[in-house]
Structures are given as structure tokens and as C-alpha cells.
Amino acid sequence: ITAKVMHYRLLVRVVLLLVLTETVLCFHQPTADTPTTNRRSILETSIVSVLSTTIGLVPLLSTSSPANAAASPPPSLEFSTSKSGIQWADAKVGTGPETKKGSTATVDYVLSTTGARYGAKIYSTKDKGVPYRWKLGDGSTITGLEDSIVGDGDSLPPMRPGGIRRVIIPPKLAYISLGKNNSCSSKDGAVNPIPPTFEEFQRFKNIYCNPERAYQPDIVMDIKLYGKRTSD
Numbered sequence: 001i002t003a004k005v006m007h008y009r010l011l012v013r014v015v016l017l018l019v020l021t022e023t024v025l026c027f028h029q030p031t032a033d034t035p036t037t038n039r040r041s042i043l044e045t046s047i048v049s050v051l052s053t054t055i056g057l058v059p060l061l062s063t064s065s066p067a068n069a070a071a072s073p074p075p076s077l078e079f080s081t082s083k084s085g086i087q088w089a090d091a092k093v094g095t096g097p098e099t100k101k102g103s104t105a106t107v108d109y110v111l112s113t114t115g116a117r118y119g120a121k122i123y124s125t126k127d128k129g130v131p132y133r134w135k136l137g138d139g140s141t142i143t144g145l146e147d148s149i150v151g152d153g154d155s156l157p158p159m160r161p162g163g164i165r166r167v168i169i170p171p172k173l174a175y176i177s178l179g180k181n182n183s184c185s186s187k188d189g190a191v192n193p194i195p196p197t198f199e200e201f202q203r204f205k206n207i208y209c210n211p212e213r214a215y216q217p218d219i220v221m222d223i224k225l226y227g228k229r230t231s232d
Contacts, residue, residue: 091222094159095161099136099160104133106226107223131226136149141192142175144174166223
């Protein structure tokens, strides 16, 4: 089975799960004693259970040809939760020096969401062949991504070059300010990473820059950290 077929089958599972979950929620109408966040919790818990398998990890784990990537199935993941609320699991532990605040970080990432009706994946730098690079601590990037790389000194260890980590980041450490400010452009001071291509940007905007949306879903990021080189 090729990596593309594996990815397609997983997306089908996500869509089917979403349809099933929405059907269940139709019969689970909130009452005066039922918090309105229950719908969100039920939906996100279901989708995260699917996201905890393979989306994004096949291309990021690939270091050579697509055929070799297909021959090596992605690992199962066991998540831990940091004190700040980031859920994380390492698909591959890197080597070398830790990346610290003030240094330049270069990553490939796959950005997915727990709140989309028609598929989870939003954008991948690996697909475009353009890694994301920024100076850690310069304020240009969401806190959840920076913390996922440098760690928190306690419950979340730092990444090392070559490492691949999946993180589930809550809104408070991601794009919560975008919906409030109705701004979704880095030129307007919005934090990155924001998809630079039109189709992916529109998908992102509808989910995370929508002031009419009642809540923001968690984001899921598969991150591959590089050292001095932008690829390996």
C-alpha cells in the first residue's frame, strides 16, 4: 500500500467519523443542565482519536524516496500532556544540540484541525517544498509551536534536530486572537504560521479567522525540526 493510499484511507475515516459524530450530536440536544461545550468536546475527542494515527507522519518521516516511505509504516503514538495543555508525542527523537530562544528554527510541518467537517489537513510545507523559518522568541509565531520546539523546562522536553513530533495545541496557545480581531494576515500583525497559498489560506481563514464561529478548535501539527540545513 502506498503512502498516498494510506493517507486517502485515513481521510475517508475522518470524514465518516465526522458524519457519524454529527449524527449522534443531532440526537444529543443540549438542555439547561448540559454545557454547550459538550458538542465541542465530543467532536474534538473523536477526531483527535483518528488524528493520533498517521496524518502527516509518512511524508515527514521520509528521508529518501516515496517508495521507502511507503515501506515504513508510521509509528503508533502515545501522548503526554504538558502543564500548558499541549498534547505531544515523538514519532522520532532527534540528536544534537537543543534549539533555544534567540536562535533560528527551521521546520517542516503539517497543519491539521480538529474542527473541519470535510477533512482535517489544512497545509503542509513538505507539499510545497518550502520549510518554515523564524527566530525563536521574536513574536512572529504562535506560542504553541515555539513551546513544542524549545520545551517548557518541565513537562515538555525540547526537540532536537532531526526529531519529528506531533502536537495538539489548544486555542489559547494558537490562533485565538485571530477570531477576536477578525484579522488573518501576517501584515496586520497576525501570528504565524499562516498558509501562504490561496486555497489553503481560505480553508484556514474559515476555521480560525471567523468571528462568527462559536469556538476555535485545537490544531494538530506534525513538526520536523532541522539543524543548520533546511532539509536532510
